[in-house]
Amino acid sequence: MTSPAPSANPLLAKWATPDEVPPFAHIEPEHFREAYDRALAEHTGEIAAITANPAAPSFDNTIVALECAGRLLARIGDAFHLLAGAHSNDTLLEIEREISPRMARHWNKINTDARLYGRVDALTRGIDALGLDAEGRRVLERYHTGFRRAGAGLDEAAKTRLAAITERLASLGTAFSQNVLADEQGFALTLHDEAELAGLPPFMREAMKSEAQERKLSGHVVTLSRSSAEPFLQFSERRDLREKVFRAFAMRGDNGGATDNKAIIAEMVRLRAERARLLGFADFAHYRLDDAMAKTPQAVRGLLDTVWARARRQALADRDAMQKLAQDDGGNFKLAPWDWRYYAEKLRQHTCDFDEATIKPYLNLDHMIEAMFYTAQRLFGLTFAQRSDVPVWHPDVRVWQVSGRDGQAVGLFFGDYFGRPSKRSGAWMTSLRDQEKLAGDVRPLIVNVCNFVKAPDGEPTLLSFDDARTLFHEFGHGLHGLLSKVTYRKISGTSVATDFVELPSQLYEHWLEQPEVLRRFARHYATGAPMPEDLLQRLIAARNFDMGFATVEYVASAIVDLDFHSLADDGGDIDADAFEKTALTRIGMPEEIVMRHRSPHFGHVFSGGGYAAAYYSYMWSEVLDADAFAAFEEAGDIFDAATAKRLHDTIYSAGGSQDPAEAYKAFRGRLPSADALFRKRGFTEPAPAN
């Protein structure tokens, strides 16, 4: 096989497609190898030209030059990541395994380049004399922070040690997730007769049967994936089997032997602490949070402790109600962790009284897309027109032209909604091009990817309420990308702090839950009748069901994460189990609840570094989204024009052009309080005094 001539590689040619969308029909996986080689070399050359420039550093010859460098790499990377996630194959996955370490080395080299850092550092020290506007100042600061946090200012010995730590952490993270996977794959509980299947609804039995077939087993199989184990704990009437599944689920990565993760945790925690110390921080949590909206571990603990007190109180009250239910049922035992979901389900049937099957006919995917577009039109004046002339990577993908109030083009929005074998699980927002102004008026190409189950041909796809929430959530991220109006790529769209980035998405979910929106768009797919009002009210009321439990299992995980990363690196070897136990005893963890992710399988924190010392981010963002939505409620109109304009100007269009706390203050006039979060989660009582 010979590789194609450069001119034949569509990734390296100019894209003469509508809106310069990648020409998907002509791209073959093999094209990426050559394209990456070229793009990496080009970027390296561009960086070398900046560092070799004999002229004194200026904003133009350093920061603007850095912004303009690597455009080919970004263009190819965006197309590659989209395909690797949404429509992959063996060749793309193989290229991904080759490319990710190469990219890591490429960026590490740039981010720790002493000469480059020297120029940026000199500019930063003389920033006041540069005559920059607010956005320019912010971009310079972001570059400086990035270099500093990567260790560009350290001596060679420290840099070498940091590089070794980074590499070791990467292999430990991979080993951690493979161990969890091995424990999950090593377990299958096979059920054969009706007595063992007691209580399980038809949809579960079907899924368990196909799971058995996939594993070439007979009967029905329970696995340790969350989507199998949790419903089993919720519905199975067999207390003994619930205990069996629960114990295996809670002990993933904690079984001794080759797949045990406790030693890996100890080493990772120690290495992260050492990394933080080399960079001048007391511990990893201080390092991580220094560049977040929260800023300090104290601020995070303040929030988590307040939420904890209220959630724990609610959970203990729910536990007592369930204990009574169990006794009334003839159960002569003390409620155990494997009983919680089962009795919560019974309690839910008592209090909320509806099931998924009643709701689904009213949640037609097409109507829910209309609902999210309608909301964007009412809030931000956007209109959406479907286009059929734009290249797509799969026939199921839909494209809309997005226009602003004045009729001007905003960008393109791609919706790729259905699950298929070539797609990763989950839902996410990504882009094929980010908004910026340095290379002219560059309009964004924004993508939402979901995994809804596609209806047979000719039938409408019906969603669960959780699916509809996911649709709105990802579209909220999408709007953050679409509405972006900044000059520099560095701070475009969703390029904001981890504990701020979920604000636009989680906030958008609020509009789905408004009666005003549901009455208009939740219509029966066949008859067109609106959802009955009492069903609508029960659906909204059900949102807070068992919220004490959900909050306790989440906050416990966030606190333990923070505790691990508050250790100094001279602490010696820790025993992860004992450490976890001490932390939970300190906060008074109810015996009937376990952490949502126990440490030996806490992938957010130990698989990669993504959420290390940052698992709190979801709740931090929720404080923001609850408080932000309250601004509309206070205005008396969920589409209040003045509030919507402020939201647009300070959050959705601003990217990372401001410090997140300043951006929020510009929107709300103050920092958020957690009161709106407590109302949203149904924790109305004041926290107990002790």
Ligand SMILES: [Zn+2]
């Ligand atoms: Zn999100």
